[in-house]
Amino acid sequence: MDTPPVTDARQDPEDQPRRYGRRLFLATVAGGVSSLYWGKAAWDHVTGVISPVASAVAPILPTGGWRIYTISGHMPVFDPATWRLKIGGLVQQPVSLTYDELRSLPHVEQVSTFHCVTGWTVNNVHWGGVRMHDVLARAQPLASGHALRFVSMEVPYVDYLTLPQASLHDVMLAYEMDGKPLAREHGAPVRLIIPEMYGYKNVKWLQGIDVVPRAVNGYWEDLGYDRDAWVGRSNGYGA
Amino acid sequence: MKPGYVRRFSPVERLLHWVNAIGFFFLLGTGLILYLPRLSMLVSRRQLIQSLHFWAGVGWLGVLAAVVALGGRRLLATARELDAFDRDDLRWLRGGKAPQGRFNAGQKINAVLTAAFTILFGVSGLLLWFGEQNTRYRFASTVILHDGLMYVSLALLVGHLYLALIHPATRHALRGMTLGNVDAEWAARHHAKWKPE
Numbered sequence: 092m093d094t095p096p097v098t099d100a101r102q103d104p105e106d107q108p109r110r111y112g113r114r115l116f117l118a119t120v121a122g123g124v125s126s127l128y129w130g131k132a133a134w135d136h137v138t139g140v141i142s143p144v145a146s147a148v149a150p151i152l153p154t155g156g157w158r159i160y161t162i163s164g165h166m167p168v169f170d171p172a173t174w175r176l177k178i179g180g181l182v183q184q185p186v187s188l189t190y191d192e193l194r195s196l197p198h199v200e201q202v203s204t205f206h207c208v209t210g211w212t213v214n215n216v217h218w219g220g221v222r223m224h225d226v227l228a229r230a231q232p233l234a235s236g237h238a239l240r241f242v243s244m245e246v247p248y249v250d251y252l253t254l255p256q257a258s259l260h261d262v263m264l265a266y267e268m269d270g271k272p273l274a275r276e277h278g279a280p281v282r283l284i285i286p287e288m289y290g291y292k293n294v295k296w297l298q299g300i301d302v303v304p305r306a307v308n309g310y311w312e313d314l315g316y317d318r319d320a321w322v323g324r325s326n327g328y329g330a
Numbered sequence: 331m332k333p334g335y336v337r338r339f340s341p342v343e344r345l346l347h348w349v350n351a352i353g354f355f356f357l358l359g360t361g362l363i364l365y366l367p368r369l370s371m372l373v374s375r376r377q378l379i380q381s382l383h384f385w386a387g388v389g390w391l392g393v394l395a396a397v398v399a400l401g402g403r404r405l406l407a408t409a410r411e412l413d414a415f416d417r418d419d420l421r422w423l424r425g426g427k428a429p430q431g432r433f434n435a436g437q438k439i440n441a442v443l444t445a446a447f448t449i450l451f452g453v454s455g456l457l458l459w460f461g462e463q464n465t466r467y468r469f470a471s472t473v474i475l476h477d478g479l480m481y482v483s484l485a486l487l488v489g490h491l492y493l494a495l496i497h498p499a500t501r502h503a504l505r506g507m508t509l510g511n512v513d514a515e516w517a518a519r520h521h522a523k524w525k526p527e
Contacts, residue, residue, distance in 0.1 A: 112413030112442050119446035123475060124453060130471030130478075159370040166374045209461070210470040276371040315464060327465040 131210055156213040159276045160290075162310065167244035167296040169279040176281065178226065180301030181236035186229045190280055194266065196221040201261055203286035205293070206322045218284055219267030223257050226264060226300065236302035241283050244296040250309030251318070252285065252292070261286055264297065288320040336514045336526035338432065338506035342401040343408060347507055349397055350444070353390030354483070357383060357451075361480065387455050394448065412438045418523070429522035440486060447479050454479065 126133075171190045178186040199222055205213045223239075238253045256262070266273050266281045273279045278295025285292055291311040312318045317325040331337060339347070360383040363369045364376065373379060398405055411433055418428035419435035433441070454476040461468035493500045494507070500520070506512040517524060 108414035108416040108419075110413050111415040112409075112438055115439065115442045116446045119443060120449050123446070123450035123479070126475050126478075127454075127457070127469045127471050130474040132471075134471075134474050157367050158365055159367045159376070161370075161374070161376040164375050164377055166371060209458070209468070210473040274371075276367050314462075327468055328470065 135212075156211065157277070158207075158211060160207075161245060162248055163245050166275060169244075169275065169296070171280070174280060174298070176226075176297060177299040178230040178301075179299065180240065180303050181233040182227075182302050183231035183233065184229065188226075190266075193221065193226075193264075193281065196225045199263060200267075201263065203261055203284065205284075205286065206289055208289040208291060208316065208320065208326050217269045218263060218265040219270075220263045220265035220281065220284070223262055223264065227302075230302070232302040235304060238303050238306035240299075240301040240303050241294040241297060242299035242301065243294050244298045248294065248296075248310045250283075250292055250294050250311070251303070251306035252283075253306050256285065256288075256306075256319075259285065259287060287322060289316075289322060289326065291316060292320045331511050334514050335511040336517055337510055338503075338512045338517065338526070339510050340404060341510070342397065342404055344507055344510060346394070346397045346401065346405070349390075349393050350448070353386065353393070354487075356386050357390065358480070358484075360386065365477070365480075384455070384459050387452065391448070391452050412441050430520065430524075432521055432524040434521065440490060443486065444483075447483055450475065451479055451483075 174190055176188040176193055178188070198219065200217065200219045202215050202217050205216050236254070238251050239257050240249055240251050242249050252262075262283075262285045264281050265284045268274065268277055273282060278297070281297050282295040283293050283297060292309075306318060308318060319325060360379050363373050363379050364383060370376065401408075411431065415435060415438065418430065419438070421428040422430060422435045423439075454472050457467050457469065457472045458476060461472060494504045495501055502512060502516050503520075514526070517526065
């Protein structure tokens, strides 16, 4: 068989094969495991440095940075004919809003950043919707109410905010995202937005808001997550 | 064996490759359903897909470990081949023409990275699963590691599939991974330093 000249490793000790394979293997594993500590900081730094590029690329990335979490087998379907937002609990006047009635309330817009407790973030989301006090005003909460229960169409998802939390300046009920009606996977027709807290407090597929005496555990809090889910100051982060 | 052919991959090497390939594709498919909003909505059964993805991942690691145990010394010898980079390998990596062994230097790197990524996929996947239940196991960067591995693996996979299925000079190698043997002349041209038994 005609073979090209072959260098024989044994002739020259300098030419002994090097064990680069195991070094590459160990370096990759070590780099990957240690990235659990520096990965997010590095990624935030990179996306910060190339922020104009990142924001240009984000819309064409397949996910746009979002990932969709649900807790039940089936994602709720919004039917404008039957859907109502019911405001009840400790109120003078229970209210049931249709989709059009909700949209006829004073419209506000804001740009805020969405943080998930699992580590991903979507910067500069453009939300459109209504402020909490405009929704609650018609129902007239009683003085005995100090918190709100947000009830999702995705049963049994509920979560709570205290009234001071729900009154933060950029808390809203959003029915638009990035200029379009809120998509089904993002909680159509309307979701809670509280940018100061992790995503699990931002209840999707809202169907009810109840005024209650105090905030108790919601769905994820029952599974061990913090009730006051401040970004960077809860759930084992920062604190 | 057909005359003029030589054996390149043993049954246990091929088993390891195909167990890894099947597991990877299943995990990629279920993972993308969890990852891409459009697909999440289309399928909608997140709990089911999440369980399938997790248990398939656990099963994948378990079966890979079993095949490695089954391979024993034979696979250890393969690992030694993948570990060793001689001068010709380094020359080859710099784009020069240099005779290669049973694995060329690119195949060695691909195999080493694939093995390292398997471990990292396992570690980050378990942390994602347990982190959902207990904040002690939650790191802000786990999801970045798991996603990053997916992107890099996908890039490696695309290159691998191109070379194994499309590129005319190298696609003959697929035969080695399915039937086990390759054309002796092809082997002499592409893997000159390899001396088939």
